[in-house]
Amino acid sequence: MSTMTYKCPCCGAPLAFSGASGKLACASCGNEYDPDAIEALTGDSGSNIQFDRPEDGYSAGDAASMQAYTCEACGAELVTDGTTTATECPYCGSPTILPERISSGVRPEVVVPFKITKEQAQQQFEGYFQGKKLMPNVFLNSRNRVADMRKLYVPYWLFNCDARADMAFDAEREQVQRQGDWEITRTEHWLIRRAGGMSFKDIPVDGSEKMDDKISESLEPYDMREAVPFQPAVLAGAMADNADVNAEACESRAVERVERSVENTIRSTVKGYDRVSVRRSSIQSENGRVKPALMPVWLITTEKQEQGGKKTYTFAINGQTGELTCDVPYDRGKAAKWFLLFFAIITAAGLGLLALLDSLNMWFAPLLLAAVVAFAVVGSMQAKLKTAVRQSAAGNYLQRDSFHLEINEDRYLYTTTSKRRIQTQSGPKK
Numbered sequence: 266m267s268t269m270t271y272k273c274p275c276c277g278a279p280l281a282f283s284g285a286s287g288k289l290a291c292a293s294c295g296n297e298y299d300p301d302a303i304e305a306l307t308g309d310s311g312s313n314i315q316f317d318r319p320e321d322g323y324s325a326g327d328a329a330s331m332q333a334y335t336c337e338a339c340g341a342e343l344v345t346d347g348t349t350t351a352t353e354c355p356y357c358g359s360p361t362i363l364p365e366r367i368s369s370g371v372r373p374e375v376v377v378p379f380k381i382t383k384e385q386a387q388q389q390f391e392g393y394f395q396g397k398k399l400m401p402n403v404f405l406n407s408r409n410r411v412a413d414m415r416k417l418y419v420p421y422w423l424f425n426c427d428a429r430a431d432m433a434f435d436a437e438r439e440q441v442q443r444q445g446d447w448e449i450t451r452t453e454h455w456l457i458r459r460a461g462g463m464s465f466k467d468i469p470v471d472g473s474e475k476m477d478d479k480i481s482e483s484l485e486p487y488d489m490r491e492a493v494p495f496q497p498a499v500l501a502g503a504m505a506d507n508a509d510v511n512a513e514a515c516e517s518r519a520v521e522r523v524e525r526s527v528e529n530t531i532r533s534t535v536k537g538y539d540r541v542s543v544r545r546s547s548i549q550s551e552n553g554r555v556k557p558a559l560m561p562v563w564l565i566t567t568e569k570q571e572q573g574g575k576k577t578y579t580f581a582i583n584g585q586t587g588e589l590t591c592d593v594p595y596d597r598g599k600a601a602k603w604f605l606l607f608f609a610i611i612t613a614a615g616l617g618l619l620a621l622l623d624s625l626n627m628w629f630a631p632l633l634l635a636a637v638v639a640f641a642v643v644g645s646m647q648a649k650l651k652t653a654v655r656q657s658a659a660g661n662y663l664q665r666d667s668f669h670l671e672i673n674e675d676r677y678l679y680t681t682t683s684k685r686r687i688q689t690q691s692g693p694k695k
């Protein structure tokens with residue numbers, strides 16, 4: 266430790282080791298520190314999370330009892346079992362799908378089977394339209410298209426790993442005291458260090474280019490306890506999409522989610538401070554492995570003419586849990602109409618009342634009230650339209666009992682004091 270110059274965390278001046286106290290002392294501000302604490306301030310930062318990616322193709326046995334299709338319209342590559350005849354593309358609805366021989370593709374290891382029937386999915390879809398006043402008309406018309414609901418197995422990559430994190434935080438604890446006309450704030454500065462491990466199981470990242478990540482992530486979670494080993498017969502009556510985004514390309518998304526979950530989990534063990542910030546964070550993974558899987562989704566797509574061409578909107582229902590998601594925007598025209606309606610009614614009623622009370626000089630009050638109410642009403646209508654959102658972390662996939670702390674240290678560093686003269690002289694305040 267002697268060859269390196271350490272800086273005082275309080276004032277930045279160089280620290281010198283004092284043989285007498287066994288501490289690092291600052292000649293400039295007079296603080297003294299444990300060498301261990303100072304060492305912990307300056308560890309490595311960064312993360313290194315990796316996954317092995319075994320990718321086996323379909324066996325000859327699989328291929329014999331499977332059928333592949335390519336959609337001429339959107340390019341989707343699909344597979345199903347030999348007994349199912351596909352008549353339209355599950356993504357775009359095009360009937361021009363051409364049968365092909367199974368040639369490429371990654372063999373899924375596991376499949377989560379459908380539990381939600383077509384009838385249940387249709388009910389879910391119908392129910393979604395109830396009370397949605399801002400739903401664009403084109404989608405209201407698409408209710409008639411529930412018959413086109415398509416049963417699709419979406420390819421996912423499931424990421425598993427054990428993660429080890431070593432993090433340091435700067436934490437502050439504040440105490441405010443009054444002495445006469447002065448308010449004195451004492452801030453204790455602490456260095457917090459936590460190191461520990463945790464395991465993640467089956468973090469899903471969809472491997473389909475045609476499936477928007479926002480849609481697939483808002484369909485989560487799937488209960489993997491119901492997953493079965495893949496065999497072609499599982500696909501009967503449904504289509505499966507071949508993974509066209511490889512595991513390597515999906516890995517960064519899994520890494521992002523692992524990092525955020527690890528940091529959240531470790532951070533949640535730092536308690537009792539007024540302010541906490543991350544000083545450094547280092548995350549390593551072990552036993553990282555990715556496995557290909559198929560997840561059940563009921564899909565309805567609707568095309569809408571917009572400026573710049575047709576846009577495809579998607580309704581998707583998790584085939585295991587019934588969770589519905591969509592990327593349907595609210596109708597701006599309808600929102601404006603509802604706003605004006607409420608605004609006009611409240612303004613008219615308010616002005617009428619003021620006229621009766623002979624106080625029309627208050628005319629602005631009903632206008633203001635009307636604007637606020639109309640805004641709130643339209644806002645609540647908007648909130649009823651669920652829109653797909655991405656998941657920020659992988660907390661759902663953290664194995665709770667796998668979390669353990671190996672280093673759990675809170676080290677006091679130094680205290681700063683600041684004084685402020687209190688302006689008011691009107692006696693002590695609580």
Ligand SMILES: [Zn+2]
Nearest residue numbers: 273276291294
């Ligand atoms: Zn100092």
Ligand SMILES: [Zn+2]
Nearest residue numbers: 336339354357
């Ligand atoms: Zn298609």
